[in-house]
Structures are given as C-alpha cells and as structure tokens.
Amino acid sequence: MTLRLDFANEQEEVTLPEGLERRLEELLALAGEMESVDAGDVSVTIVDDEAIRELNLQYRKLDKPTDVLSFSMWESAGEETPIVYGDESEGDDVEDGETVELPDEPIGDIVISAATAKRQSEEYGHSFERELGFLFVHGFLHLIGYDHEDEAAERVMTEKQEQVLRRAGLSR
Structure with a gap:
C-alpha cells in the first residue's frame, strides 16, 4: 500500500516551479508518514483564479x-476519520506512532489557484514553491479531517503544516 499523487496543471497563466510534481509527492509522503496515513490516492489540480x-x-x-x-x-463516503493529536486520538484507539490501516482508495482532491498562490508568496515574502507546498499540505490535512474552526484547532493544523514544510526544507 502506498500514497499516490495524481497531478494536473489546468492553467497557463503562471509558470509553475520546475519539479513541482516531485516536490508535492515528497510532501505527501512526509505528511502521510506524520499522520500515519500510508495508502490512498490524492489528486491535486492547479487552476486559474476563474476556475477556483x-x-x-x-x-x-x-x-x-480562494487559494485552495x-x-x-x-467525508463524502460517510466515514469519520480519526484525528490524532500527539498521544491522543478522537474516536479511535490509535497508539502514538501506530499506522492506521486505511483502504487503498481515493482520499480526496485538492485544487490550488496558481495565480492566488503566486500573489500570496509575494505578499508573505517567501518562494512560490513554498506557498504551493504550504497550500498542498494544508489541503491534505483538510482531506484527512483537520480543520481550523477555532484557535486551538488552527494552532494544531498550523504546527503540523510547518513541521512537514521544515522537514522538506521549505521553511520561511
């Protein structure tokens, strides 16, 4: 069982960083390892502002x-995915570091606006590649059940995003 990335670029206005697909595969592997998700398909489509x-x-x-x-x-299958926070879990008895056995099927789709990501990278003063990586990891965490509806949940999600990006060498 493995995590697989299906990548599509459906926009032409913004030149994407060279090797982006490989970089997103790396980020998927790191985020999957961190969250003990070891199988499934993630689709990412890069679009323009109008499409998003x-x-x-x-x-x-x-x-x-929007950006992502x-x-x-x-979620659409009605499954509730356990969310693991450190040593604790919600709705499941997953031990810290234990691999969660999930079906080897689609996890979900992530759609990123290249134009918005480019603007944001300039506003935040970091690379376009980092912004695309951030948005991809952010989207992946949403796919597996994380959200940022309140301050505590946002802190958890932000720390997880930054941890993956640091491991991939995409720090600010």
Whole structure:
C-alpha cells in the first residue's frame, strides 16, 4: 500500500516551479508518514483564479477566488476519520506512532489557484514553491479531517503544516 499523487496543471497563466510534481509527492509522503496515513490516492489540480472562483461559488457559496479547496472522499463516503493529536486520538484507539490501516482508495482532491498562490508568496515574502507546498499540505490535512474552526484547532493544523514544510526544507 502506498500514497499516490495524481497531478494536473489546468492553467497557463503562471509558470509553475520546475519539479513541482516531485516536490508535492515528497510532501505527501512526509505528511502521510506524520499522520500515519500510508495508502490512498490524492489528486491535486492547479487552476486559474476563474476556475477556483467557480468551485468556491458552487461548493461554498462564495463568489470570489480562494487559494485552495479540498474535497475529501472520506467525508463524502460517510466515514469519520480519526484525528490524532500527539498521544491522543478522537474516536479511535490509535497508539502514538501506530499506522492506521486505511483502504487503498481515493482520499480526496485538492485544487490550488496558481495565480492566488503566486500573489500570496509575494505578499508573505517567501518562494512560490513554498506557498504551493504550504497550500498542498494544508489541503491534505483538510482531506484527512483537520480543520481550523477555532484557535486551538488552527494552532494544531498550523504546527503540523510547518513541521512537514521544515522537514522538506521549505521553511520561511
């Protein structure tokens, strides 16, 4: 069983960093290892602002572009994915460091706006590659059940994102 990435670039206005697909595969492997997710398919599609605006309107009723959207197959299948916080878990008896056996099937889809990511990388003063990596890891964590609805959950998610990015050499 392995984690697999399906990569598609469906925009032409922004030149993506060379080797981006390999970098996202690396980030997927690191995030999967950190979260004990060792099997499944993750699709990432890079789009323009108009395409992500349409998806944002359709699924979130927000008529504006955004940076990243995640569509979890686990949620749509009615499965509740255990979320592991350090040594604790919600809804499952997973020991710290134990691998969670999950079906080798789609985990979900991540859609990233290249134009928005490019703008944000310039605003935040870091590389475009780092911003794309951040958005990908952020999207992956959403796919497996994390959210940032309150301050505590946001801190957990932010630390996990930064941990993966540091391990991949994409620090600020």
